[in-house]
Amino acid sequence: MNMLVADASPRVRPVPHPWVWAVLYFPLGLAFGFPAVALGYLGSRSGLPVSAIAGVVGMTFLGSGWKFLWAPVGDYTLSRKTWYVIAVSLVAVTLVAMTVIPISPDTVRLLSVLTLASTVAATFIAFATEGLMAHNTTRDTRGRAGGWFQSGNQFGQTAGGGIGLLLIQHAPSTWVAGLALAAIVLACALPLIGLEEPPRALGDASMGDRMRDAARELLSVVRSRAGRIALILAILPIGTGAAMFLFSAIGPEFHASADVVSAVLGLGGGVAIVAGCIAGGRLADRVAKPTAYAISCGLGLVACVVIVFSPRTSAGYAASTLFYTFTLGMVTGSFTGLVLAIIGDTAAATKINLFFALNTLFSLGMLRACGWAHDAWSTNGMLLTEALTGVAALALFVVLARRVGGTELGTSR
Numbered sequence: 001m002n003m004l005v006a007d008a009s010p011r012v013r014p015v016p017h018p019w020v021w022a023v024l025y026f027p028l029g030l031a032f033g034f035p036a037v038a039l040g041y042l043g044s045r046s047g048l049p050v051s052a053i054a055g056v057v058g059m060t061f062l063g064s065g066w067k068f069l070w071a072p073v074g075d076y077t078l079s080r081k082t083w084y085v086i087a088v089s090l091v092a093v094t095l096v097a098m099t100v101i102p103i104s105p106d107t108v109r110l111l112s113v114l115t116l117a118s119t120v121a122a123t124f125i126a127f128a129t130e131g132l133m134a135h136n137t138t139r140d141t142r143g144r145a146g147g148w149f150q151s152g153n154q155f156g157q158t159a160g161g162g163i164g165l166l167l168i169q170h171a172p173s174t175w176v177a178g179l180a181l182a183a184i185v186l187a188c189a190l191p192l193i194g195l196e197e198p199p200r201a202l203g204d205a206s207m208g209d210r211m212r213d214a215a216r217e218l219l220s221v222v223r224s225r226a227g228r229i230a231l232i233l234a235i236l237p238i239g240t241g242a243a244m245f246l247f248s249a250i251g252p253e254f255h256a257s258a259d260v261v262s263a264v265l266g267l268g269g270g271v272a273i274v275a276g277c278i279a280g281g282r283l284a285d286r287v288a289k290p291t292a293y294a295i296s297c298g299l300g301l302v303a304c305v306v307i308v309f310s311p312r313t314s315a316g317y318a319a320s321t322l323f324y325t326f327t328l329g330m331v332t333g334s335f336t337g338l339v340l341a342i343i344g345d346t347a348a349a350t351k352i353n354l355f356f357a358l359n360t361l362f363s364l365g366m367l368r369a370c371g372w373a374h375d376a377w378s379t380n381g382m383l384l385t386e387a388l389t390g391v392a393a394l395a396l397f398v399v400l401a402r403r404v405g406g407t408e409l410g411t412s413r
Contacts, residue, residue: 016136018145018281020191022152024084024129027185029156030164031091031122032060034181035115037161038168039098046103056112063119064360067126068353072214074127075347079200081132081192087124088189092182094118099168099178127349134340134348135198140285143292146336147281151274154329159270217347218354225406226342229290232400233338234355236393239297239331240363242370243304243386247321250379254310254317264318272322276329283330284337290401293338294394296330301394303327304387308380335359 036057043053074083094114101107101114129149137145167177221227251261284292303324310316335355343351366386374382 015138015141016191016194018137018141018148020195021129021133021145021149022155023188023191024132025125025149025152026156026160027088027091027188028122028125028129029153029158030160030181030185031095031118031125031156032064033157033161034095034098034164035060035118036157038165039103039111039115041165042103042168048103048105048108052105052108056108056115059112059115060119063116063123066357067120067123068350068357070123071127071349071353072211072347074124074349075131075214076200076211079197080128081195081197083124084128084132084192085189087121087128088185090121091118091125092185094121095164095181095185096175096178099174099181126353130352131198131348132192132195134343134352136195137340139341142340143284143286143289143334143337144278144281146284146338146340147278147333150281150332150336151277151329154273154277154332155270158265158273159267162266162270214347214350218351220407221342221351221354223407224342225404228404228406229401230338230342230355231358232397232404233290233293233335234359235362236397237362237366237369238390238393238397239293239300239328239335240366240386241300241324241328241331242363242367243307243383244321244325244328246370246374246382247324249374251317253379254312254314256314256317260314260318264321268318268322269325272325273329273332276326276331277333278329279326280330280333280335281337284334289334289338289341292334293331294397296327296334297390297394300324300327300331301387301390304383304390308383 039056040053043056074080077083078086094117097114098111098118101110103111133145133149164177164181167180168174171177171180222231247265248261251258256264280292280296283295286292287295303320303326306323307320310320339352339355366389369389370382370386373385377385
């Protein structure tokens with residue numbers, strides 16, 4: 001399969017090292033990971049019911065699940081760097097506020113509002129970083145850029161949330177931990193200094209003209225063969241990582257202690273998924289990007305089978321689930337590289353978040369299917385269901401990819 005897009009002209013500026021995308025994207029991951037890990041733990045310790053904790057954490061899904069609706073604001077209004085500074089400042093303020101306000105039934109509603117505000121602000125970190133990344137990379141570096149980009153997000157959600165909890169537990173006051181977290185996320189803006197700001201699209205046009213331009217940009221992607229192939233991959237039930245959400249529940253089956261489960265799903269999982277993101281991104285730079293995504297998804301299906309046949313011991317649990325988590329990182333990194341290759345420079349956040357939203361929504365269906373399969377056929381049945389569904393989806397993709405038509409899609413570089 002050929003590369004999706006070719007550069008029309010060479011770069012005149014050196015391409016930044018892809019680690020900058022991990023740093024810039026880390027605050028978004030922390031904005032989502034902190035409520036889930038730190039507030040969840042503190043709420044449980046304070047005697048809040050699980051339903052109340054779930055309500056607070058659920059605000060993160062509300063903020064992220066619909067971000068494609070306001071992505072054009074990030075594309076067509078202020079500069080990317082300006083949006084980043086505003087957004088990261090708001091995230092810093094809300095993190096401090098969450099650590100200052102005591103957790104109790106009386107403050108649940110306020111904490112929910114703060115969590116929603118933090119995650120909505122964090123979506124503008126995503127929009128800014130995506131636009132800067134699309135402008136400051138080339139075809140040959142977009143896979144690696146996508147891998148590092150997602151590694152910052154995933155590390156922020158996993159290990160970042162744990163770091164927040166660790167600071168709260170050991171700081172003299174919770175607000176001190178909040179200030180430390182605020183300093184960390186503000187420092188993540190430093191790589192902006194070395195990046196080239198992309199031109200703002202339709203700077204003097206009316207809002208109506210900007211929205212129509214965003215719609216045209218989306219249609220140009222959907223009408224292209226490359227975009228249609230990416231859309232098919234986004235909605236197929238492969239690479240969803242659905243089983244990972246149930247890893248804590250299956251720990252007792254492997255006689256894994258709470259400490260082992262915590263380590264595997266916390267720091268260990270964070271390291272594994274970061275390594276996978278980087279590996280998937282590099283793979284996307286070495287082979288055709290749809291092929292890299294298919295290979296990564298295929299390894300994820302192999303990981304399902306590995307867990308099925310792993311010994312029911314703590315070591316078996318750790319090794320097999322970390323391998324699964326690594327492959328999920330490969331899927332995430334290679335898919336981001338695939339999308340980056342087709343979106344071009346203009347309306348980058350609008351276009352990239354269409355693919356991410358579709359991928360998330362269809363992944364939720366696979367999660368429900370895995371839960372049903374676990375109730376019906378236990379853990380092995382759940383894992384084999386995910387594996388067999390993925391094999392069927394990959395076979396369907398091979399058939400469909402040969403029949404997909406559309407226009408050629410080029411970018412400015």
